[in-house]
Amino acid sequence: MKQSLIAHPDFRVGVREMLTVAPGIAAWGLMTGVAMAKSGMSLAAMLTMATLVFAGSSQLAALPLLAAGAPMWVILATASCVNLRFVVFSAHLRPYVMHQRLWRRLFSGYLFADLSYVLFVRRFPQPATEARGRAAQDAYWLGSGVAAWVTWTGTGLLGIGFAASVPQSWGLAFAGILALLGILYSLLSGPLQATSAAVAAAAAVAAFALPLKLNILVAIAAATAAAMMWPKPRRAAA
């Protein structure tokens, strides 16, 4: 079945459309590789992270926490929160994958990220209702996902290799913080979002003395609670 998906013309379309945005993924992957190498992780942990995790913002967010020796559950909770946007995407993509078996759906979930999600719903605004349409969608999903994974992982490994030849004192790890800052700005779609970010930032700094990096969780709780009290009624995102 996989074989036929790879042979399907939409597999190539998925690869090609992903390659048009690949320079962005490549720059991002290179930078994440550098940030990983500068975080003090063991080579084994870096390579595992570069090849398996496949979620740039949660990788970058985890690095300062790993370096500070935060407990595993705090790191995983933070990674989950950064990844919560994907939960929203998964609700949207559900009708496209429910014809697949469970393990295949999990693999489909692993393969999609921000860009592949945007490209996919642009090409397939409606879920297919018959087998031919489903095959096209599955093939496109696989093609764009694999292209993104290869680009991301390849450039991440390149970044790890490149960083070894750059002294720590250059402060390249700061690029990781700037990348997170750019993602954060892109999420600030209105005053509610901006206020929430400000509340979280202030709470994280104010509670910095807490052990175990718990200031991160305190900040998330404070900002979410503040958002719940926001006066205007808001629609859930479509």
Next chain:
Amino acid sequence: MAEATEGRRLNANDLWVLATVVGMTAVTVLTRSLFFLSTTPWRLPGWVQAALQIAPIAALAAVIAPEIVTTQGQLIDSWRDARLFGVAAATAWYVWRRGLLGTIVVGMAVYMPLHIGLGW
């Protein structure tokens, strides 16, 4: 300094980090497949959906802010810190052009000379 990228022997802490990284992979799969798991359709309550919109923003802001304005757990008391100028330049670029790559490049272009040249 550069020891992180050498193939040094794994210790207990490295194994713990490795386990955390494997856990992060599970987080990737679970968050991206959450609505794919059950075959019976279900919906999240409205307040959970609202929280889902805010939590990623809060988590990012919470990770970033201390990395910019604290040094070893203390709020910085000097404006002579390359990070502040790097963030200011990155922010200005984002407001002007919106590009993620430009935000990183411009921020680093301001940060690195101050950090390496002046030791800020």
